[in-house]
Amino acid sequence: MSPWLVVALSVLVSACGGDSSDKAAFSSRAELGESLFADTNLSLNRTQSCATCHDPERAFTDGRTGSDGKVRAVSLGDDGTSLGDRNAPTASYASFSPAFAFGSRSRFNSQQSDYEGWLGGQFHDGRATDLQAQAGGPPLNPLEMGMADRAAVIDRLLENPDYVDSFEALYGADIFDDVDAAYQALTDAIAEFEKTDVFAPFDSAYDRYLAGDTDVYDVILHPKAALGKTLFFSQQFTNCATCHQLNAQGSKTETFTGYEYHNIGVPVNQAVRAANGVTGQDTGLQNNNEAVTAASERGKFKVPTLRNVAVTAPYMHNGVFAELDTVIRFYDQHLTGSSNTINPETGVAWANPEVADNISTTELRDGSLLDDDDVTALVCFLRTLTDSRYEALLPEDNLCD
DSSP states (O other), X not given: OXXXXXXXXXXHHHHTTOOHHHHOSOSSHHHHHHHHHTOGGGSTTSOOOHHHHSBGGGXXXXXOBOTXXXXXXXXXXXXXXXXXXXXXXXXXXXXXXXXXXXXXXXXXXXXSOOEEEEEOOBSXXXXXXXXXXXXXXXXXXXXXXXXXXXXXXXXXXXXXXXXXXXXXXXXXXXXXXXXXXXXXXXXXXXXXXXXXXXXXXXXXXXXXXXXXXXXXXXXXXXXXXHHHHHHHTOSSSOSHHHHHOOSSTTOTTOOSOOXXXXXXXXXXXXXXXXXXXXXXXXXXXXXXXXXXXXXXXXXXXXXXXXXXXGGSOSBXXXXXXXXXXXXXXXXXXXXXXXXXXXXTTTXXXXXXXXXXXXXXXXXXXXXXXXXXXXXXXXXXHHHTTSOGGGGGGSOOSSTTO
8 A cells, every 4th residue: 555545544534533542442441440350461370350359240259169169268369379368348339438537427227326437448447448449459469469569560451452552542642651650540440340330230129129120029028038127127126227227218329338347246267367377366447557546446347238248158357157147146146145155157156256355335235136037037138139130149048938
């Protein structure tokens, strides 16, 4: 082709609106973030991505199993041997967590006063202020994706022409001139993806019921689930709503967490500690956030969302409990006179709290004792909080029939 013809065609394309964004593989920051979220090339050995520990097919949790065939309590790193010390929390509905800050919030369906203290953030201890800050952590964590530094991550991006074109189109032609700016763009794109309704569809049976879908009445209004719903939102019978209700009842954007921080007396996961060799206490909020040093914050962790809780076992910040039934009985054992004195998973009394300081006894000792039927009812209600795409993951039993 004649060089003059090439020039003429270039001018024509430019005149018709052609620019760098036209050739970009990803037309939006969220689309770019979706690809980055699933890209294993952003880990040292090219085996792990964000989606490895936050699998979109497993309600954005880590569904990988160990040698015993059970879902691991903590995640395996990119090197194939490293084990963390905390359970990977679901990324579902994470975008609704407010930026980490000290503040207050109104409580609903609770006999307790409104909350004042640390709120929000990402990770179990709030050490990342927001989604973008959280996205920057795993690639550089030696126990996770294991990259040496930000420059190493950006070098992996530069290997991919589609990324180069898209980053330059979406963040500026000079984005790769500054490693820190490029890394910030990477985390921004992932955060934008996490803000989409892929992560927060609000389409569980509970949501469909609120919207007037009569097809789910047989689920929500089943005597067991209905009792569980009544118990959950009760001011008298349980303390569930105190920490796990964000808005007034009936809200269409209820996330089932107030993003508060509490120590509820969770015991050490001895099996995990034996495997990963970690020693010392995990003091949660107080240990992992430079803004929080007071001894009064020892042992506190962020209250998690209950959305998809029925399909995101194991439970607690360290994955110490395998069953939702166990979690509810664990809460009940804090009440005076509780019959739930034995951990059903171990067959012995509940182990001592890892951190015995600052246990939220005011909240934990509120409410009435639960019997077996109440526990079942609460499990059945919590199952109705499962996003429609994950309903196939619900246990195949007749518990709620």
